[in-house]
Amino acid sequence: MLELDDIQHYLLCRPRAIIAQYFFMSFDSADSGRKWVGALADKVGVAKSVLEAAETDLRWITLAFTYNGLKKLGVDEASLESFPDAYKQGMAARARMLGFTDYNHPDNWEDKITDPNLHATVILFARTQEEKQRCIDLHDQWLKENPGVNTLSTLVLEALPPYDYVHEHFGYRDRITTPVIEGMGITPSPGSMPPSKAGEFFLGYNDETGTMPALPQPVELSKNGSFLAYVKMKEHVGAFRDFLKANAATEDEQEFLAAKLMGRWRKSGAPLVLCPEKDDHELGWDEKRNNNFDFANMDPKGYACPVGSHIRRMNVRDNKVSQIMNRRLIIRRGGTYGPHLPEGAPEDGANRGIAVFAGCADISRQFEFLVSVWANDPEFAELGERDPFIGTQDGTFNMTIPKRPLKKTIKGLPAFTSVKGGAYFFLPGIKALHYLASLK
Amino acid sequence: MKTHEWETPKAVAIPKENKEWEMGRYGPIWPKTPACYGFTIIADVKPGREAIVRQYGTTIAEALKGSPDLLAPLKLHYLRWVLFDNDTKFMYQGIFDTDFDKYTEDAVALFTLSGVNTVFENLVGFPEDWKTNTPAFIKFVREHQCNSFLEYGEYPYVSADEIKKALRLKAAFSEMLDQMQ
Ligand code: HEM
Numbered sequence: 151m152l153e154l155d156d157i158q159h160y161l162l163c164r165p166r167a168i169i170a171q172y173f174f175m176s177f178d179s180a181d182s183g184r185k186w187v188g189a190l191a192d193k194v195g196v197a198k199s200v201l202e203a204a205e206t207d208l209r210w211i212t213l214a215f216t217y218n219g220l221k222k223l224g225v226d227e228a229s230l231e232s233f234p235d236a237y238k239q240g241m242a243a244r245a246r247m248l249g250f251t252d253y254n255h256p257d258n259w260e261d262k263i264t265d266p267n268l269h270a271t272v273i274l275f276a277r278t279q280e281e282k283q284r285c286i287d288l289h290d291q292w293l294k295e296n297p298g299v300n301t302l303s304t305l306v307l308e309a310l311p312p313y314d315y316v317h318e319h320f321g322y323r324d325r326i327t328t329p330v331i332e333g334m335g336i337t338p339s340p341g342s343m344p345p346s347k348a349g350e351f352f353l354g355y356n357d358e359t360g361t362m363p364a365l366p367q368p369v370e371l372s373k374n375g376s377f378l379a380y381v382k383m384k385e386h387v388g389a390f391r392d393f394l395k396a397n398a399a400t401e402d403e404q405e406f407l408a409a410k411l412m413g414r415w416r417k418s419g420a421p422l423v424l425c426p427e428k429d430d431h432e433l434g435w436d437e438k439r440n441n442n443f444d445f446a447n448m449d450p451k452g453y454a455c456p457v458g459s460h461i462r463r464m465n466v467r468d469n470k471v472s473q474i475m476n477r478r479l480i481i482r483r484g485g486t487y488g489p490h491l492p493e494g495a496p497e498d499g500a501n502r503g504i505a506v507f508a509g510c511a512d513i514s515r516q517f518e519f520l521v522s523v524w525a526n527d528p529e530f531a532e533l534g535e536r537d538p539f540i541g542t543q544d545g546t547f548n549m550t551i552p553k554r555p556l557k558k559t560i561k562g563l564p565a566f567t568s569v570k571g572g573a574y575f576f577l578p579g580i581k582a583l584h585y586l587a588s589l590k
Numbered sequence: 591m592k593t594h595e596w597e598t599p600k601a602v603a604i605p606k607e608n609k610e611w612e613m614g615r616y617g618p619i620w621p622k623t624p625a626c627y628g629f630t631i632i633a634d635v636k637p638g639r640e641a642i643v644r645q646y647g648t649t650i651a652e653a654l655k656g657s658p659d660l661l662a663p664l665k666l667h668y669l670r671w672v673l674f675d676n677d678t679k680f681m682y683q684g685i686f687d688t689d690f691d692k693y694t695e696d697a698v699a700l701f702t703l704s705g706v707n708t709v710f711e712n713l714v715g716f717p718e719d720w721k722t723n724t725p726a727f728i729k730f731v732r733e734h735q736c737n738s739f740l741e742y743g744e745y746p747y748v749s750a751d752e753i754k755k756a757l758r759l760k761a762a763f764s765e766m767l768d769q770m771q
Binding site for chain 1 (some may be wrong): 612613614615616659660662663687688692693695696699700703719721722723724725749751752
C-alpha cells in the first residue's frame with residue numbers, strides 16, 4: 151500500500167492551480183541548508199491531505215534536491231555513493247548521450263541551472279496571484295532573517311489563453327495521457343496502459359518486475375522518494391507557424407500538418423488513429439475514447455499517425471517495438487512559461503516555452519531512454535529522423551509522413567524548440583525531509 | 591547507374607578501445623560496423639551444468655515457436671550459441687541493428703520471457719539478482735564481452751528490416767507478374 155501520508159503530493163495529484171513558480175536554491179553551508187529544509191518541511195504538500203483537500207487549499211509546495219544538494223546537506227559518503235549514476239552525474243554531464251548537443255548544449259542553458267551550487271528546487275503552486283505573492287513574501291522574509299540560503303533563479307509558469315483548455319505555446323492541447331498507479335483507486339481509461347506498480351515511480355515498492363529494486367541508503371532517506379528530470383525548452387512559435395504556412399496552403403491543411411507532427415489534433419487532442427482526416431472535438435474530449443487506440447494493429451504503417459510523430463515515439467503502443475512499455479513511463483508535470491504570442495502576431499523573440507519535470511523511479515531506464523533513444527536516435531524505427539518537437543534538429547533530418555500512394559517527406563525539418571535548462575532532482579518523502587533537516 | 595553502399599563488400603578493423611566512442615547510458619557504445627552492431631560474450635560454464643545449458647537449446651527454440659515476434663524489439667539478425675572446450679566454455683554472439691547499450695533493459699526483460707536467463711544463470715560470475723539489478727547484469731555483459739578486431743559485411747550496413755522489405759517487395763512483384771499472365 152502506498153504511504154500517502156509520507157509521499158509528496160507532486161506526482162500523485164495535480165492541484166487546481168493556474169500559477170506556479172520554480173525556485174532554484176543554493177545553500178552556503180550544511181547548517182543553513184538544514185535549517186531551511188526544516189522550516190519548509192511542514193509546508194510541503196503531503197499526498198494524503200492534498201488528495202483530500204485539493205478543493206480548499208490555496209497553495210502547494212514541493213521540495214527536491216540535486217546530488218550536490220544532498221552532499222551539501224551532509225549526507226554521508228556511503229549513502230551518496232548508493233544513489234544511481236545518472237543522478238550523481240546530473241543532466242548536463244549526460245547531455246551528449248541524451249542528444250542535447252549543438253544549439254541544445256548545456257552551454258546555452260539558462261537560470262544558472264548548471265551551477266554546481268544548485269542544491270534544491272522549490273515548486274510553488276497557487277490558486278491565485280495574491281496567494282502566490284503572499285507565499286513568496288513570507289519566504290523572502292525568512293531568507294532575510296536566515297542568511298545562508300540563496301535563490302539562484304526563479305521561473306514563473308502561467309497558463310496560456312484561451313484558458314478553457316490546457317495547451318502549450320504551439321497550441322497543442324496537453325495533459326491527456328498519464329500513467330495510473332496501482333492502489334490509487336483510479337481505473338485507466340480504455341486503451342491506456344494497465345495501472346503501474348508503485349515502484350515504477352516511488353522508491354521502496356515493488357516495480358513491474360514484481361520485486362523491489364535495491365534502495366539508495368539509508369532507507370529513511372530514500373523510502374517514498376522519486377526522481378525528477380527537469381527540462382526547460384524554449385518554443386520558437388514564430389518559426390513553427392511559418393513552417394506550417396510554408397508547407398501547407400490552407401488553414402485546414404496547416405492544422406492537418408500540425409496534427410501529423412504530434413499524432414493528435416491541436417485543439418482537441420483527438421488521436422489521428424481514430425480520426426485521421428478531420429479533427430473530432432467530441433472524440434478529443436471523450437476520456438473513454440481519446441486513448442482507446444494502438445499503433446500495432448490499427449495503424450501499422452503510420453498512414454494515420456506518422457511513425458515519427460511525437461506521441462508515437464513517446465508511447466509506441468506496439469509490442470514489436472517494445473515489450474516493456476510499462477517500464478518506460480514517466481509522470482509529466484510542469485507547464486508553460488513566457489508570454490503568449492497571439493495568432494497572427496509576428497515573432498517577438500521573447501523567451502517562451504515549457505518547463506517540465508518528468509517523475510520516475512529510474513532516471514536512466516525511464517526519462518533518459520525516452521529522450522536519448524526514442525526522441526533523438528535517428529535509428530528509431532529506421533526512420534533516420536528525430537522527434538519533431540524534442541529531437542535536436544540541426545536541419546539535416548527529415549520528417550516522413552506516410553501516405554498512399556507515395557509518402558510525403560518534409561526535407562530539413564527546422565528546430566521548433568531549444569533546450570534551455572535541465573537537471574536531475576531527488577524528491578524525498580516527508581520523513582526523509584525531516585531526516586535531512588536533522589542531519590548532524 | 592548509381593552504386594549503393596551495400597553493393598561494395600567492406601571490412602573494418604576495430605581498435606581495442608577508442609576514446610572517441612560515444613558514451614551510452616551504461617558505458618562506451620561499440621561502433622557499428624559493416625556487419626552491424628553486435629556482441630560476443632564468452633564465459634565459463636559452472637562445472638556440472640553443461641548438459642543443462644545444452645538442453646536449453648531445445649527449450650528456447652520451443653518458446654520462440656509459440657511467440658515468434660518475442661525478440662522483435664531487439665532488431666536482431668542472428669544469435670549464435672556455442673559450447674566449446676569440451677562444453678566447459680560458452681559463447682553467445684548476437685548481431686543487431688541497434689546498439690546493445692540502448693536496449694539493455696529490453697534485453698533483460700526479453701531474456702526473462704524467453705527463458706534465456708536460465709542459461710546465463712549457469713555461467714560463472716553471473717549476478718544472482720540480475721532481474722532487478724540491471725547495472726550488475728550490464729557489468730557482467732561488459733566484463734565478458736570480447737570485441738571483434740575485424741568485421742566484414744558482404745552487404746555492409748544493411749538492416750534486417752531492409753532485407754525483409756526487399757524480400758517482401760520481390761514477393762509482391764512476382765505476385766503482380768503472376769496476376770498479369
Ligand atoms: C516543447 C516540447 C514538447 C511539446 C510541444 C510536447 C507536446 C506534447 C503533447 C501535445 C502531447 C499529447 C498530450 C497527451 O498525450 O497528454 C505530448 C505527449 C507526451 N509527451 Fe510531450 N511535449 C514536449 C516535450 C516533451 C518532453 C521533453 C518529454 C520527455 C521525455 C515528453 C514526453 C511526452 C510523453 C511521454 C507523452 C505521452 C504520450 C502518450 O502516452 O501517448 N514531451 N507531448
